[in-house]
Amino acid sequence: MPETPTATLPAGGSAEDLRTLEAGLDSLQSEPARRRRLDLSRILLPLAALLVLVLAWQFYVTLGLRRRDQVPGPLDVLGSLGLLWQEGTAQEAIWTSLQRGVVGFAISIAVATPIGLLLSQVRVLRRAFGPLVSGLQVLPSVAWVPAAIIWFGLSDATVYFVMFMGAIPSIINGLISGVDQIPPQYRRVGRILGASRWEMALHVVLPAALPGYVGGLKQGWAFSWRSLMAAEIIAMGGTLGFGLGSLLEQGRQLADMGVVMSAILVILFVGIAVELLVFAPVEKRLLRGRGLLAGSTR
Amino acid sequence: MTQTLTPAREPGSAPGAGERRKEGGPRDSAPAVVLENLGKRFGAGPAVLENVSATVAQGEFVALLGASGCGKSTLLNIIAGLDVPTSGALEVPSDGAAFMFQDSSLFPWLSAAGNVELALKLRGVGRAERTVRARELLELVNLGHAADKRPHELSGGMRQRVALARSLAQDRAVLLMDEPFAALDAITRELLHNELERVWRETGRTIIFVTHNVREAVRLGQRVLLLSSRPGTVVAEWDVSDEHRTNAGAAGELTAGITARLREEIRRHA
Incomplete structure (x- = not known):
């Protein structure tokens, strides 16, 4: 065995020298870990934006261009919301809708994920059903409400059916586009490492497609929440529980603008809360873990 | 100095049973990889590889040198089993080969x-x-x-x-490396050369190292194979002796010789 070569190595190339040299270079080349701190601007800026909007609203109302019962001010709406809360109507509606939303969304995930994986992996199925799934995503799920009422009557089945038609295609599409965006090199590495078809799907394709999948889930939730509201507005009575959409429709029937505005705001608020408390943290963790957050405006 | 500027080895002679080379060490054992008149073309296009013949002994470190378009990566893919040759035959370990890419992947x-x-x-x-x-x-x-x-x-x-x-x-017994250090800065690359050599000695792997850097090839390889471009075929071969490893002058001379040959090869396409 020849000695450690010195032709291109700086003088004294022992294993220990190499180790310390490398350690030095490593610390020079990698960034020191930065501690994350709570950034107040994340909380204050949205609040300021909200305040500006409410003030603008109040300003418009004070101009007195419209009758007060048609365009109530922020304080009027707050008043009727307080009233709904005292009666317990608001809580009941929120609970009913949220429960339906979560159950419907969970079932949608369970149905859409295997279908999405299958479509993304099997060329024949993808070619056959891909356009249909994309098309279903474009079709507003409200369009299914009349059909659902005829098939299922005024029951929960109607509401769930409409939600599925909204959420499932969009989750499938998210998963497929997540899989499509996987760099080919990942699969190549998987093959080099000796992954079987199943192992490839589990250890390479799914984790690599996760950001796209979560994006699809997020959109799927938005679609199912929207579809739910639409279904609740159109289909009332029967064995149907009283949800936020029903509250909105009831307000319209009673020509009570305060109730209508309250319902709209609560629907919006629930949407924002789910986004902030569920999807934003998951998405952020995912992106940070892959080093994709640096330089973004998030 | 042992500059044996030979044309590609005669087909058939390489994997021969009692074949012995002058140098001792790991090359005495059975070959780890044997390529015989390997050819590859994609569809109806021009040949990417033509008549590539080479033998890599167990535990040997071979540097595969060539300009762009010599089909180095295609050759590695074929050895790794990711691609199949259109002609010729090859003998590789049945469990495939480990692979290291230019980007870490x-x-x-x-x-x-x-x-x-x-x-x-x-x-x-x-x-x-x-x-x-x-x-x-x-x-x-x-x-x-x-x-x-x-x-x-x-x-x-x-x-x-x-x-x-x-x-x-x-x-795996065979480790294929596709320009693994090409994207690194000079200091780091130098360091990784030492690192790789140390790991190679400690683990006894057979390494086929593709590069377009002559100094790197001489620095690391026990043997340097030069691939021509379009189509790729082995046109010359050098042994890197221990003298080249310890004597900077000898290494420089060899590097200059190989560089001249490489340039000659590139000029043919002018």
Whole structure:
């Protein structure tokens, strides 16, 4: 065995020298870990934006261009919301809708994920059903409400059916586009490492497609929440529980603008809360873990 | 100096049974990789590889040198079993080969240790042993301290060392390297040359190292094969002796000789 070569190595190339040299270079080349701190601007800026909007609203109302019962001010709406809360109507509606939303969304995930994986992996199925799934995503799920009422009557089945038609295609599409965006090199590495078809799907394709999948889930939730509201507005009575959409429709029937505005705001608020408390943290963790957050405006 | 500027070895003679070469050491054992008149073309296009014949002994470090378009990567893909030749025959270990790419190709959702462990897992190594073994391999490339870091938190050189640890985790006799240090800065590359040589000596792997850097080829290889371009075929071969490794002057001379030959090869396409 020849000695450690010195032709291109700086003088004294022992294993220990190499180790310390490398350690030095490593610390020079990698960034020191930065501690994350709570950034107040994340909380204050949205609040300021909200305040500006409410003030603008109040300003418009004070101009007195419209009758007060048609365009109530922020304080009027707050008043009727307080009233709904005292009666317990608001809580009941929120609970009913949220429960339906979560159950419907969970079932949608369970149905859409295997279908999405299958479509993304099997060329024949993808070619056959891909356009249909994309098309279903474009079709507003409200369009299914009349059909659902005829098939299922005024029951929960109607509401769930409409939600599925909204959420499932969009989750499938998210998963497929997540899989499509996987760099080919990942699969190549998987093959080099000796992954079987199943192992490839589990250890390479799914984790690599996760950001796209979560994006699809997020959109799927938005679609199912929207579809739910639409279904609740159109289909009332029967064995149907009283949800936020029903509250909105009831307000319209009673020509009570305060109730209508309250319902709209609560629907919006629930949407924002789910986004902030569920999807934003998951998405952020995912992106940070892959080093994709640096330089973004998030 | 042993500059044996030979044309590609006669087909058929290479894998011959009692073939012995002048130098001692690992090359006395049975060949690890044998390529016989290998040819490759994609569809109806021009030949990418033509009549490539080479023998790589067990434990040997061969540098494959060539300008752009010589089909180096295609050749590695064929040896790795990712691609099939259109003509000729090859003999490779049945369990395939480990592969290291120019970019580290680490999975960004796994930590350094996780990437190494995945390679072990796909080889069927049990959970407890995986953890220990991954740790050892990272220690081998002096990265024990970075085991829990994600790839994006590592420098380019560190990523390549993790990739090296991962390819060692595959535990294949043959390690194919496709310009693994081309994208690194000079200091880091120099360091990784030492690192790779140390790992090679410690693990006894057969390494086929593709590069377009003559100095790198002379620095690392026991043998340097020059591939021509369009179509790629082995046109010359040099042995790098121990003298070249210890004597900077001799190494420089050899480098100059190979560079001249490489340029001549490139000029043919003017």
